[in-house]
Amino acid sequence: MTKALDNINFEIHEGDFISIIGSNGSGKSTLARHLNCLLLPTDGDIWVDNMNTKDKKTMWEIRQKVGMVFQNPDNQLVATTVEDDVAFGLENIGFAEEMMEKRVEWALSVVEMEKHKKSEPHLLSGGQKQRVAIAGAIAMHSSYLVLDEPTAMLDPRGRDEVMDIVKKLNKNENITIIFITHLMEEAAESKKILVLDQGKIALMGKPKEIFKQADMLKKMKLDIPQITELAIQLNRSGLNIPIDILKVDKMVGKLCSYI
Amino acid sequence: MLIHLEDLCFTYSLNMPFETEVLRGINLKIRKGEFVGLIGHTGCGKTTLIQHLNGLIKPTSGRVMIDGQDINTKGTNLKNIRRKVGLVFQYPENQLFEETIYKEIAFGPEKLNLSKNEIDERVREALKIVDLNYDDYAERSPFSLSGGEMRRVALASILSIRPKVLILDEPTANLDPQSRNNILVEIKEIHRKYGTTVILVSHNMEKIAELVNRLLVMHEGTIIMDDTPVNIFEKKSHQLIEVGLGLPQVTRCMHELKSKGKKVFTGILTVEDARNEIIKNVAKKQHVK
Numbered sequence: 010m011t012k013a014l015d016n017i018n019f020e021i022h023e024g025d026f027i028s029i030i031g032s033n034g035s036g037k038s039t040l041a042r043h044l045n046c047l048l049l050p051t052d053g054d055i056w057v058d059n060m061n062t063k064d065k066k067t068m069w070e071i072r073q074k075v076g077m078v079f080q081n082p083d084n085q086l087v088a089t090t091v092e093d094d095v096a097f098g099l100e101n102i103g104f105a106e107e108m109m110e111k112r113v114e115w116a117l118s119v120v121e122m123e124k125h126k127k128s129e130p131h132l133l134s135g136g137q138k139q140r141v142a143i144a145g146a147i148a149m150h151s152s153y154l155v156l157d158e159p160t161a162m163l164d165p166r167g168r169d170e171v172m173d174i175v176k177k178l179n180k181n182e183n184i185t186i187i188f189i190t191h192l193m194e195e196a197a198e199s200k201k202i203l204v205l206d207q208g209k210i211a212l213m214g215k216p217k218e219i220f221k222q223a224d225m226l227k228k229m230k231l232d233i234p235q236i237t238e239l240a241i242q243l244n245r246s247g248l249n250i251p252i253d254i255l256k257v258d259k260m261v262g263k264l265c266s267y268i
Numbered sequence: 269m270l271i272h273l274e275d276l277c278f279t280y281s282l283n284m285p286f287e288t289e290v291l292r293g294i295n296l297k298i299r300k301g302e303f304v305g306l307i308g309h310t311g312c313g314k315t316t317l318i319q320h321l322n323g324l325i326k327p328t329s330g331r332v333m334i335d336g337q338d339i340n341t342k343g344t345n346l347k348n349i350r351r352k353v354g355l356v357f358q359y360p361e362n363q364l365f366e367e368t369i370y371k372e373i374a375f376g377p378e379k380l381n382l383s384k385n386e387i388d389e390r391v392r393e394a395l396k397i398v399d400l401n402y403d404d405y406a407e408r409s410p411f412s413l414s415g416g417e418m419r420r421v422a423l424a425s426i427l428s429i430r431p432k433v434l435i436l437d438e439p440t441a442n443l444d445p446q447s448r449n450n451i452l453v454e455i456k457e458i459h460r461k462y463g464t465t466v467i468l469v470s471h472n473m474e475k476i477a478e479l480v481n482r483l484l485v486m487h488e489g490t491i492i493m494d495d496t497p498v499n500i501f502e503k504k505s506h507q508l509i510e511v512g513l514g515l516p517q518v519t520r521c522m523h524e525l526k527s528k529g530k531k532v533f534t535g536i537l538t539v540e541d542a543r544n545e546i547i548k549n550v551a552k553k554q555h556v557k
Contacts, residue, residue, distance in 0.1 A: 031444070032444040032446065032447070033414050033415040033416050033442075033443060033444045033447055034414040034415065035444075080442070134309075134310055134311065135310045158442065161441055161442050162441065163310065163471075164308075164309040164310045164471050164512060164513070165309075165471060165473070165512065165513050165514035166309055166512035166513070166514075167309075167310060167512075169514075191442065191443065191444050191445065191448075193445065194517065227446070230444050230445065230446035230447065231444065231445055231446070232445035232446075234517060235474060235516060235517040235518050235539055236517040236518065236521060238539045239517075239518055239521070239539050239542050239543060242539060242540075242543045243543055243546060243547075246543065246547055248546075248547075248550065257517055257520050257521050257524060258524070260521050261521055261524040261525055261528070264521075264525060264530075264546060265525070265528060265530070267546075267549075267550045267553070268525065268530045268532065268546070268549045268550060268553055
């Protein structure tokens with residue numbers, strides 16, 4: 010018997026942008042799947058807007074509120090055109106047809122894919138496919154979006170596209186984001202980071218605070234962003250560079266007075 | 269020349285409505301013992317290219333020469349080619365199928381009609397290279413492992429064939445930072461110790477830059493750059509970004525300093541390189557004062 014998750018306690022508030030990081034097998038995906046009743050806890054409870062995920066009566070309501078986007082875009086697109094794919098969830102809940110077109114258009118415009126609404130999903134790039142998957146989730150007017158390593162299979166441009174859209178959703182549409190990733194640079198973009206280690210919450214806090222603890226993270230098979238590592242090394246070499254730098258432009262700003 | 273591609277072209281669904289030109293006239297020579305990185309955005313033809321190197325795909329036109337032999341001529345024993353050129357696909361753990369890790373890694377050597385002792389030796393050696401303890405792992409099911417361990421078993425099952433050329437397609441996708449480093453350290457070690465020629469396909473600019481001596485950049489079915497990582501990062505950063513690839517954070521940092529008029533070297537591959545270059549420039553400025 011293996012405890013994949015062990016005594017997890019935390020709250021996510023409206024408008025949060027939380028990254029979950031942790032080694033392979035630390036329980037990230039298991040935790041994510043608990044947030045919309047794909048898995049139910051052996052012990053303990055999960056409440057989504059005061060609804061218990063164990064309560065069968067509200068299961069579909071929870072799933073509508075908590076949208077999910079997975080790693081492999083090819084496994085989650087089902088229809089023959091982009092707009093049909095985005096409408097798929099709405100059709101399933103019997104959403105009124107006259108409002109559907111508007112809703113699909115809105116969702117596609119949020120992810121900046123409106124130009125491709127008639128395209129066939131399999132002809133899109135990886136980043137575009139993930140944006141369509143995100144549109145499908147937000148078309149349901151989800152308040153929460155759980156993304157399980159959405160950029161793992163994408164090239165650098167695809168990653169940037171998805172990250173930009175996720176940040177925009179959080180900022181402009183006030184959608185709460187739970188973002189699972191193995192890339193520390195991506196986690197650095199969120200407002201809060203939750204570190205899982207062997208099914209337990211090891212750390213939780215702002216990226217600046219989390220990435221200060223480089224040694225502890227490395228013990229948990231994790232890392233820190235390259236630019237933060239550079240800051241630490243320059244600091245050790247005697248330059249007055251703060252060790253909690255997470256972004257390249259901040260580093261450039263600090264260095265300009267030295268060079 | 270170990271690998272020699274001559275005017276290699278490949279078109280999917282030739283003469284069909286969905287005809288797509290994937291490779292357009294690739295010319296490439298790779299010598300024995302090289303460690304080559306292959307990068308490019310999704311759909312640029314990387315995977316199609318490497319599938320040509322052991323005869324999984326036949327070119328529409330052009331030639332694939334391995335050890336001086338055109339592998340697509342009649343009478344070529346493709347089995348021999350595949351022994352020379354080991355290909356580790358994306359997500360190789362999906363291909364695990366045996367009951368035990370021992371059997372999994374022994375599968376290739378068994379097909380080579382080796383003796384029991386030789387097979388045993390190869391399994392032990394392959395497990396050692398990927399840093400899995402024989403006594404702890406040999407009799408376990410490959411399906412009881414973590415993602416990183418499964419990836420290593422899959423790699424070991426190719427290594428046990430002792431290929432001359434090892435091609436890896438995104439070997440670190442989905443792994444946590446430590447597993448990512450471990451796999452790459454192992455690949456580097458294989459290259460150093462056995463002189464294996466390695467072709468590494470990856471999106472991870474940070475790691476690939478540190479590892480390889482030669483970087484190939486593909487775009488829309490052609491190789492648009494073929495140079496050392498230092499030269500590419502120093503001189504061709506704009507083109508890299510234009511074709512949808514990024515620069516490591518520390519390289520970007522140096523380029524931004526340069527664009528602000530600072531005279532720093534931008535062919536930076538690692539955090540250590542960046543630190544040394546910055547410290548050097550700080551000292552220079554203090555000296556001038």
